[in-house]
Amino acid sequence: MKKIFPALLLAAAVAALPARACDVCGYGPSNYNPFLFPHLARSYVSLSWSARSYRLLDHDGSWAQAKNNTLLLSAQYRLNSRLQLLAQLPFQLNEAHTQEGSTRSSGAGDATVLAQYRFVEAKRGNWRHTVLAAAGAKLPTGRYRSEAEKTAGQTFQPGSGSLDYLANAAYRVGYRNWLLGTSVAYKYNTAARDGFRYGDMLTAGAQLVFRLEGTRGALMPYAQATHETQFNDASGHVLQARTGGTALYVGGGLDASTRSITAGMSYQWAADQAIAGGNIQARPRLQAHVAFSF
Structure with a gap:
């Protein structure tokens, strides 16, 4: 399990929150760049939980609050020493609280499948180097209703209604008990059947880890650190205001x-943000995970 944890730390949860106004930084179903630090170990199954919340500036000047809780079921099957297949399925509970009341939505989200290939794995003395890349797709398996079918109580939902494409690459270097991982990921979104297209997503990150060895584990x-860039949404090829960031x-x-077995928790906060022209404020986010390898 020495290498299982990096993939689990940043496996992105799909968030589907109200009003398709902004899909950046976890706010919306198209934000899905899994395996920012791709997994290098054996076959495994895992379950992770993430909690995110946001403040939203309404059109009347009042602030609303949106919350997203996601359970993410992940599995990897190792075909050989270089190639792995990965799949993820999120289950979501979304809430929006405004002065007019509260709205909730829950259900299975969009599934993602990836193929990951390890190009380089070298070791010289105490140094270790790894280069790998992955590509795949996010499938429109989650519930989605087009703009024409929506009602006021259905403005946020588990699915995005679109087939999207993902690619990422990562470089990891280790020295004795230290590990530094860097990566970049891009998600290309297509339009849903109602002509709405979430903006593409670019994510870059770095992680510094120290491993403390014990007798039993x-x-x-x-x-x-993770930097997320969301491009503007579009409806009928027309860019939408108050989106992206x-x-x-x-x-x-x-x-x-x-x-x-690997288990753990992480905590992140937005050190800098400019989401939807300042109309959305991201709050700290929490994540916990457990994985079983075989």
């Missing part, structure tokens, strides 16, 4: 692992 404290998340966490 290991503890791995880490620090991490950027956010820089920083934080850290702790993982514990044995030979076949």
Whole structure:
């Protein structure tokens, strides 16, 4: 389990929150760049939970609050020493609270499938180097209703209604008990059947980990930073105002692992953000995970 935790730390949860106004930094179903730090270990199954919340500036000048809780079921099957297949399925509970009342939505979200290939794995003395890349698609399996079919109580939903394409690459270098991982990921979104297209997503991140060996396992404290860029949404090829933006998340966490089990938690906050022209404010986010390898 020495290498299982990086993939679990930043496996992105799909968030589907109200009013398709902004899909940046976890705010919306098209934000899905899984495996920012791709998994390098054996086959596994995992379950992770993430909680995110946002403040939204309404058209009348009042602030509303949106919350997203996601359970993410992930699995990887190792075909050989270089190639792995990965799949993820999120289950969501979304809430929006305004002066007029509260709205809730829950259900299975859009599934993602990826193929990951390890191009380089080298070791010289105490140094270790790894280069890998992955590509795949997010499938429109979650519930989605087009603009014409929506009612006031259905303005946020688990699915995006679109087939989207993902690619990422990562470089990891280790020295003794230290590990530094860097990566970049891009998500290309297509239009849903009603002509609405969420903006593409670009994510870059870095993570510094120290491994503390024990007689029965290991503890791995880490620090991490993630920068997310969301491009503007479009409806009928017309760019939408108050969409898109950027956010820089920083934080850290702790993982514990044995030979076949890894579990841990992480915490991140937005050190800098400019989301939807300042109309959305991202709050700190929390994540917990457990994985079983075989």
